[in-house]
Amino acid sequence: EAGVAQSPRYKIIEKRQSVAFWCNPISGHATLYWYQQILGQGPKLLIQFQNNGVVDDSQLPKDRFSAERLKGVDSTLKIQPAKLEDSAVYLCASSFQNTEAFFGQGTRLTVV
């Protein structure tokens, strides 16, 4: 079974610029999550989708972060404008009903 695909793997941008990350979940997985993992910390949930609807975005900094999953499959996470403290690995995960969450390799963002 193919895993969760994310791109790009690495991204370096200057503060105040915008950036977008892409995620393709495992086929058939209705639930998709975006996590932010700051160096030395555990992942923190940013947003959860069920098909193309948002289930939980309570920890998403909505003044600068946005996410969508228009067709209930792929998802994009955008940051605009980026701040230095946004430097982190952004992990996408997906799950199917009562199964565990499977994580992608992540996108490592460096804001300079």
Add this chain to the structure above:
Amino acid sequence: GENVEQHPSTLSVQEGDSAVIKCTYSDSASNYFPWYKQELGKRPQLIIDIRSNVGEKKDQRIAVTLNKTAKHFSLHITETQPEDSAVYFCAASRRGGAGGTSYGKLTFGQGTILTVHP
């Protein structure tokens, strides 16, 4: 919301020794407790999980115990090997019922860097 505390932050053992990592959680409604292993630059991978209706679960050299009353759970690795070296994360979630969604909506601990010396 849920808060998960994990200890120790670093753990160094000799090959063949046992390693124990402990976590506590705050939300008594949490009912699913997975453990993830993350090697440097790689994705977190599930190594074992336990649900709240079970007190202990074992898979070869890895075991997890859960004490619902005290709200803590632990990972035990026996006969450690150098390839066990990684960062280990505990997590908690609430599946089902009011406010519960799925096993992937996780609150993670801070992580434990395990180093197994040959």
